[in-house]
Amino acid sequence: MATEKKPVVDRRDFLKVLGISGAAATLAGCGNTSIESGVEKVQSYVQPEDFVVPGNSVFYASTCTQCQSNCGIMGRVREGRVLKLEGNPNSIISKGKICGLGQASIQVQYNPDRLTTPMIRDGESLVPATWDQAIKVINQGLGKDSQISGDEIIFLTNGVSGHQKVLIDNFLESYNSKNHIAYEALSNRVGETVRENLYGYSNPVQKVKDAKLIVSFGNDFLGSGVSPVFMATQYAQFRKAPRGTLIQIEPRMTLTGGNADRWYPIRPGTEGVFALGLANALVQHPEYDKTVPEELKLALKAYDKYTVGEITGINPDAIGHVVAMMWEKSPTLVLSGATAEGHKQGYQNAYAIELLNVILGNVGKTVTPPTENPFPQMNPINASYQSLVNLDNQLNTKKTKAMLIMGVNPIYTGPSFVDIKNKFKNVSLKIAMVTQLDETAEMCDVVLPLLSPVEEFGTHVASYQPEGIEISIQQPLMEKLHPHTKSFGDVLLVLLKERDPKNYSKYPDYYSYIREAVVKSKPVFKSSMTDDEFWDSALMNGVLHVPPKEAEFTKIKLNTADLPKAENKPLDVNYPFYFVPSIKADLRDGKHANLPWLQESPDPMTTVVWDSWVEIHPKTAEEMQIREGDILEVKSSMGSLMAKAYLFPGIQPNTISIPFGQGHSSYGRYANNRGVNPFKIINPITDEKTGELALFATRVQIIKTGNKEKVVKDEGPTTLQQGRKLVVTMAADQAELSKEV
Amino acid sequence: MALVGASYSINAEPFKAGGAPGTQTIDGYNALGPQVEQPIEFPHYTHANVMKINCMYCHTYARRSAVSGIPRLDKCIGCHKMIPEVRDRPRIKKLFWYWDNHKSIPWKKVHDLPDFVRFNHERHIQRFYFQDKRPVREVCGYCHGDVANMTTARRVKAISMGWCIDCHKKDHQISAVNLKTTNGPNDCWMCHK
Numbered sequence: 001m002a003t004e005k006k007p008v009v010d011r012r013d014f015l016k017v018l019g020i021s022g023a024a025a026t027l028a029g030c031g032n033t034s035i036e037s038g039v040e041k042v043q044s045y046v047q048p049e050d051f052v053v054p055g056n057s058v059f060y061a062s063t064c065t066q067c068q069s070n071c072g073i074m075g076r077v078r079e080g081r082v083l084k085l086e087g088n089p090n091s092i093i094s095k096g097k098i099c100g101l102g103q104a105s106i107q108v109q110y111n112p113d114r115l116t117t118p119m120i121r122d123g124e125s126l127v128p129a130t131w132d133q134a135i136k137v138i139n140q141g142l143g144k145d146s147q148i149s150g151d152e153i154i155f156l157t158n159g160v161s162g163h164q165k166v167l168i169d170n171f172l173e174s175y176n177s178k179n180h181i182a183y184e185a186l187s188n189r190v191g192e193t194v195r196e197n198l199y200g201y202s203n204p205v206q207k208v209k210d211a212k213l214i215v216s217f218g219n220d221f222l223g224s225g226v227s228p229v230f231m232a233t234q235y236a237q238f239r240k241a242p243r244g245t246l247i248q249i250e251p252r253m254t255l256t257g258g259n260a261d262r263w264y265p266i267r268p269g270t271e272g273v274f275a276l277g278l279a280n281a282l283v284q285h286p287e288y289d290k291t292v293p294e295e296l297k298l299a300l301k302a303y304d305k306y307t308v309g310e311i312t313g314i315n316p317d318a319i320g321h322v323v324a325m326m327w328e329k330s331p332t333l334v335l336s337g338a339t340a341e342g343h344k345q346g347y348q349n350a351y352a353i354e355l356l357n358v359i360l361g362n363v364g365k366t367v368t369p370p371t372e373n374p375f376p377q378m379n380p381i382n383a384s385y386q387s388l389v390n391l392d393n394q395l396n397t398k399k400t401k402a403m404l405i406m407g408v409n410p411i412y413t414g415p416s417f418v419d420i421k422n423k424f425k426n427v428s429l430k431i432a433m434v435t436q437l438d439e440t441a442e443m444c445d446v447v448l449p450l451l452s453p454v455e456e457f458g459t460h461v462a463s464y465q466p467e468g469i470e471i472s473i474q475q476p477l478m479e480k481l482h483p484h485t486k487s488f489g490d491v492l493l494v495l496l497k498e499r500d501p502k503n504y505s506k507y508p509d510y511y512s513y514i515r516e517a518v519v520k521s522k523p524v525f526k527s528s529m530t531d532d533e534f535w536d537s538a539l540m541n542g543v544l545h546v547p548p549k550e551a552e553f554t555k556i557k558l559n560t561a562d563l564p565k566a567e568n569k570p571l572d573v574n575y576p577f578y579f580v581p582s583i584k585a586d587l588r589d590g591k592h593a594n595l596p597w598l599q600e601s602p603d604p605m606t607t608v609v610w611d612s613w614v615e616i617h618p619k620t621a622e623e624m625q626i627r628e629g630d631i632l633e634v635k636s637s638m639g640s641l642m643a644k645a646y647l648f649p650g651i652q653p654n655t656i657s658i659p660f661g662q663g664h665s666s667y668g669r670y671a672n673n674r675g676v677n678p679f680k681i682i683n684p685i686t687d688e689k690t691g692e693l694a695l696f697a698t699r700v701q702i703i704k705t706g707n708k709e710k711v712v713k714d715e716g717p718t719t720l721q722q723g724r725k726l727v728v729t730m731a732a733d734q735a736e737l738s739k740e741v
Numbered sequence: 742m743a744l745v746g747a748s749y750s751i752n753a754e755p756f757k758a759g760g761a762p763g764t765q766t767i768d769g770y771n772a773l774g775p776q777v778e779q780p781i782e783f784p785h786y787t788h789a790n791v792m793k794i795n796c797m798y799c800h801t802y803a804r805r806s807a808v809s810g811i812p813r814l815d816k817c818i819g820c821h822k823m824i825p826e827v828r829d830r831p832r833i834k835k836l837f838w839y840w841d842n843h844k845s846i847p848w849k850k851v852h853d854l855p856d857f858v859r860f861n862h863e864r865h866i867q868r869f870y871f872q873d874k875r876p877v878r879e880v881c882g883y884c885h886g887d888v889a890n891m892t893t894a895r896r897v898k899a900i901s902m903g904w905c906i907d908c909h910k911k912d913h914q915i916s917a918v919n920l921k922t923t924n925g926p927n928d929c930w931m932c933h934k
Contacts, residue, residue, distance in 0.1 A: 035900050036853040038777035043845045044811035055806035055862075 045080075054079055061088050061542025063460050063472035064102040065453040067588065068159055068380065069227040070462040072470070072542045073098055075454060075477035082106060082454050082477040088542045092467045093230045101586050102229070104597040108452045109481065111594060113436050113668030115449040116482040126437075126447060131484065134446050135494060141402050141429035142175075144498050148401050149176045154427075156181045156391060158407035159383030162459035162471070163517050164488065166377055171492050174499040181391050182383035185413035185589040185679065186660070186695070188226060189384040190341035193690050194350040198358075199369070200555035203464050207366040208234040211333035213325055215247045215278075216256060217271045217353050219337025223255035223585035223604070226464040234466075235259075245329060247322060249274060249314075250339050251580045251696075252615065252657045253650030255604045262322075265652040267313040268578040268696050271340035272349030272564035274319075275356055276300060277308030281323040288359050292558070299560040311568050313652065326360060333357070333366040339580060342696040347689035348564035358556060369551040373461065373469045374524045380463045385686075385693040388414055395423035402429040406450075406488065411439040412664060413589050415682040415693065416638050433488055436594055438667045449485040454478065456487055457514045469546040473518065473538050489513060518544070562689075571654070575699035578655040579636060581678040582615070587661025589679075593671035594664075603659065606646055607714040612675030615648040615657040616702075626704065629711050633703040634658065636683055640703075641676040644711050656702065774896030777849045781835050782893055789878070789889035796881045796888070797870075803862040803881075804870070811848055814840055851894045852885065858902075858932050874917045883908070905932070 045052065052058060057076045064071045064085070072091025076084040085103055089096035108114075118134035119126040142148060153175050155168050159182050168180055192202035208214065208221070208231055221231040238244040248260035251268040266274060280300040282288045289297075309316030326332055336353035343349060357367050373379055388410055394400055414420045424430060424443050432441035433448045441447045450456075458474035489510025496504045507513045518538055519531045525544060527534050538544055582605075583589075586598040593599065599610050606613065614632050626632065630645045634656065643658060651657060662675025685694040788794050797803055802810035818840050827833050839846050854860055869880040878889055886897030898904065909925030 035774075035855070035896070037774035037851050037896050038849045040850045040853050041847045042811050042850045043847055044813055046814045046840070046843055046845050048813055053802050053806045054810035055802060055808035 057083070060475060060477050061090070061473070061540060062454065062477055063458070063474040063542065064094075064098065064105060065458075065460065065474065066101045066105050066592065067228075068463055069093060069229060070161075070460040070470075070472045071098060071102060071229050072472055073102060074542070077477055080478055082109065085454075087229070090541045091472065091543050092470045092545060093227060093462060093472075095230070095233050097229050097233060099229050099232075099585070100601055101588075101592060101598065104586070104592065104595040105453055107595040107597055108435055109454050109478075111436060111668065113594065113670075114452070114482065115434060115436055115447065115485075117484045118449060119437075119447040121445040126442070126444075131486070134448060137446050138429070138431060138495065139498060142495060142499075146175075151177065151179050151394060152399055152401045153177050154179050154181055154391065154394060154400055154403045156183060156403060156405045156408055156410070157381075157383075158182065159184050159187075159380045159463070160407065161380035161461040161463075162378045163514055164458055164460075165381055166517070167489060167492050167496075167513070169377075171496055171499075174496060179394075180381065181387045182381040183385070183387040183391065183408050183410060184383035185385065185388075186224075186338070186583055187384045187692065188338070188341075189382065189386065190346045190687050190690050190692050191336050191350045192382075194336070194347060194354055198351070198354050198556060199363070199367070199553050201369055201553075203370060204553075205368045205370055205466050206333060206335060207368065208333065209237040211238060211244060211331055211362075211366045212242070213245045213247070213329035213332040214238070214335065215322065215326070215332065215356070216249070216260075216335040217275065217337060217349075218248075218250035218254070218339030218341075219335035220254035220256045220583065220585075221335065221337070222259060224583040224588065225256075225337070227462065227466070228585065230464075230466055245325060247325070250337070251578065251652040251655045252339070252582055253605055253648075254582070255585060257650065258605060263650070264314050264318060265650075265655075267311070267652060268339065268580050268655060269343040269345065269349070269569075270312040270564075271336070272345060272352035273303065273308055273566055274312045274314060275334075275349070275352040276303040276563060276566070277305055277312075277319045278323055278326070279352070279356055279359055280304065280308075281319050282326065282356075282359055285323075285327060287327075288361075291361065292359055296558055296560055299563060302566045307566055311566060313654075330360070331362055331365040332360050333362055334360065338583060339696050341687070342692075343694045344685050344688055344697055345564045346687040346692065346694060348562055351562040352564055355558065358558060363553055363556060369553055370465050371468045371546065371548045371551070373465075374546055375461070375471070375521065378459065378461045378471065380461060384690075386691045388418055388420070388693075389691065392418050392420060392423065395420070395426055398426045400427045402431070403427050404431045404433070405440060405444065406433040409438045409440045409591065409667075411443060412667075412677065413679050415684070416680045417684045433491060435485075436668055439665060442666050448491055449482065450491075451476075451480055451485050451487050455480045455485075457489065457511055459514065459518065468548040471521075471544040471546070473542055473544065475539050475542075572699050575636065575701050576654070577700050577702060578652070578696075579634070579678075579681070579698040579700040580651075580655050580657050580696045581682075582657050582659045584659050584661055587659070590661045590664060590667075590671075590677070593661050593674070594668045596670045599670055599674070602714040605650060606648060608646060609712055609714065610674060611712055612641075612643045612658055612662045613646040613711060614643045614702075615646050615651050617651050617653040617655075618647045618649055620653050621645065621647050624702070624704070626702075627708075629708045631705045631707040631709060633705055634681065634700050635703060636681040636698050636700045638683055638698075639681045641678065641681055642705065643676050644709055646711055646713075656700065774851065776895055777851050777893065779849055779893045780846055781832050783832075784892050785888045785894060786890060786892055796877050797866070800881075804866045806863055807859065807861045809862045811846075814845060851896055852900060854900070859934055860932065869913075872916050873914065 057078045059074045059076055062073055062075055064073045071094035072088030074086045074088045075082045085098060085106060087094040087097040117128045118131055120129045120134055120137055155172055172178060172180055195204055196202040219225060222228060222235060225231055246260045247262045248257040249264045249266050250257055251266055253263060257263050280303040283292050283297055283300060305316040305319045334353055334356040336350040340349045340353060357363055411421050430444040431446045432444040433450050434441045435450050435452050454477045456474060456476060460472045460474060487510045493504060493507055493510055515535055519535055522534050584603060586601060587593050602609050614634055616626060626645050628645055628647050631642055632645050634641050658678045660678055663677025664671040682695060683698040685697045686692060687694055789796060799812040800809045817836055821833060869875050870877055884898055884900060888894050909927060912922035915921045915923060
């Protein structure tokens with residue numbers, strides 16, 4: 001339906017009319033002023049499916065691609081337009097549920113800033129072009145006569161999986177290259193590496209539902225974890241009678257921390273030391289004593305409660321309280337998360353935390369091996385910060401001749417000490433495939449407009465597979481909205497046909513490629529259906545499910561070499577504050593800042609909307625005479641940011657926090673010039689063992705600018721529960737264990 | 742094809758099709774809408790009056806959905822492929838142009854309610870056509886006027902809130918055999934939800 005002519009009456013004019021001639025306007029409303037004739041069009045279908053009834057919704061299954069969880073979703077479609085997304089009940093991961101981030105993906109589709117035509121570089125600026133012109137430019141560099149091979153071509157993506165990954169690898173193969181670089185600014189590589197080394201699996205199943213006590217070190221599994229929708233349903237089961245207890249230890253309260261029974265603010269980076277303090281206390285118990293090698297027991301002696309208390313800033317008695325609960329409530333589950341892992345000793349921290357699972361005997365009970373994927377080529381590619389370093393190194397050599405970019409924005413998320421932007425100039429052909437122009441696409445030579453996730457085919461395999469293996473099928477929920485946008489797969493197939501017509505000319509389009517690939521997997525599912533039936537059922541169900549297989553951990557070896565050192569690091573006089581940027585469940589690394597629903601939805605801990613803010617503990621604020629709304633300059637050795645102060649009791653007193661996600665300069669009207677980007681002041685510190693960026697190891701100083709602005713937030717004028725005691729809390733060290741447990 | 746015979750009720754409200762926009766209708770409202778220029782001047786008169794085709798043969802969604810829907814293009818073509826004698830007429834040529842080019846016809850809305858009003862066709866058709874067994878031209882005509890006597894449709898009823906409520910206040914016989922009467926609902930949220 002398209003509007004030809006619309007009366008222009010905005011809200012202000014409407015109010016004016018009411019003000020000037022209120023009675024007359026109101027009366028007119030009861031008359032005959034609202035109904036229109038001949039203004040809007042009403043278009044019929046040409047030849048619809050028989051089941052299509054205008055006004056009635058049709059539901060199609062697909063897959064959410066907003067984060068790496070790949071939840072199964074159902075799209076409600078009416079008159080050819082997708083209107084609402086819900087969870088797909090057939091999906092093991094989403095179990096018929098969906099999160100706010102998933103709901104908002106509809107705004108990727110209808111975003112007014114979507115790129116609708118290809119663009120090619122003309123001097124300093126990008127100009128609209130036709131697909132033929134864009135493909136011509138690409139083929140000049142990458143066509144059939146191109147001599148580019150090996151490391152001269154880079155395909156930079158996020159952590160893709162399924163047939164997208166397969167097709168990218170096939171594309172690179174046609175250039176004798178394996179240079180697929182997968183970059184995620186907020187990756188879980190440190191924890192995954194620890195678990196890979198300890199258990200042999202990077203993502204073992206963590207059975208939240210089966211635990212009676214969860215001790216989580218900064219793992220925001222309900223907010224921005226590996227699979228928040230799945231974990232939330234598991235958490236609901238965990239909280240059913242007999243109610244499980246959740247202890248959260250982290251420097252800044254996350255959504256999961258807000259749900260915890262006990263929340264311990266810890267000095268950033270000392271999580272591993274606290275975990276070893278618990279381990280030391282645990283092995284005093286005869287039951288746990290048996291499982292631990294003598295060498296380790298000896299090493300643990302250095303982590304007595306007073307030393308640990310001094311290093312971590314947590315009351316030494318807390319160790320006794322937590323360990324008493326661990327003895328009482330079995331099985332337990334210990335989780336390590338982003339804020340524990342993003343440090344110089346991040347690997348050691350995560351190792352010490354996982355050690356608790358081994359000592360407590362959780363391995364095999366609440367930590368179990370995942371099912372092996374019968375299609376390993378579809379597993380998600382390991383995406384990490386290390387990839388950005390790899391990219392940086394490759395660009396330094398000036399060997400790279402062509403680069404294709406999809407799903408990542410390294411110019412925005414890259415820290416300021418990795419100067420990707422300037423090094424881009426060394427590459428003669430840079431191709432970005434996007435739905436909307438961003439900071440990185442803007443620097444490219446050719447920008448191709450992709451279909452939105454609700455218009456696209458695809459297959460996905462999530463990295464976290466809780467029950468068996470789920471292969472999620474993505475299918476278009478509606479016809480494409482913009483005629484000059486194309487599927488990512490179709491673009492690659494066009495380029496591949498040019499290079500390797502023998503193998504790829506049989507595929508008229510990406511649909512036929514995906515269909516053939518899915519149908520070929522039929523024998524694994526022992527299906528007796530015909531090819532057509534199998535494909536239809538895969539589309540209808542939205543998922544193909546490989547049932548879980550029993551497996552055992554075979555690799556657990558404990559060693560003392562990976563333990564974090566029990567040392568007290570003095571605070572830097574110039575930079576006296578720890579800087580722990582928070583990961584919002586919706587904006588994540590800033591990829592979703594272009595969606596107004598997410599900008600509008602209040603941060604669950606502070607209720608602030610549409611902006612960045614500096615969280616500071618009320619006591620620290622009082623000492624420094626800082627009030628809410630004071631504009632603070634947060635300065636690290638890499639740069640500084642300015643944002644409004646927000647007094648937040650859920651933060652360690654020596655720590656300040658700014659959420660990731662804002663501070664875009666070129667990402668559409670909803671994201672641009674809004675807030676600040678904490679990536680830009682991250683210090684060049686990496687995890688010693690894995691080389692991952694230590695996101696939470698930066699030290700900063702705070703400078704008051706003297707300016708003040710109102711913080712836009714949903715909560716009332718007072719942070720103290722509207723002046724009423726709605727929820728009673730007490731300091732964790734004052735709680736009586738016997739009453740609480 | 743369901744055809745309605747000459748059983749058009751003489752008790753039905755008289756319909757008014759002509760007059761200048763804003764002219765007062767018989768039910769006392771300043772109601773008449775403007776003549777709307779359509780991409781094809783569809784002769785309702787020929788189809789519904791001369792050929793006696795039931796309104797719901799083309800507007801098939803009216804009994805199934807909140808909206809009556811514009812007939813799908815292949816429905817027009819389905820009949821007109823079988824009627825070669827009118828194939829050369831300008832309107833039919835235009836119709837086939839849309840079909841050959843796989844384009845939908847950009848009809849203009851004649852009865853366009855504001856977005857805050859939810860009118861449910863299905864509810865009204867089920868009650869008055871199927872339950873009360875009233876003639877279809879009368880049932881559709883309550884709101885749309887005697888479209889069977891028009892070429893392209895024109896709004897001849899007020900379709901304002903007061904006009905809707907007037908009808909909802911009236912006593913409507915429950916069915917052709919049951920003499921009991923009921924009113925239409927009077928809750929705000931029935932239409933404004």
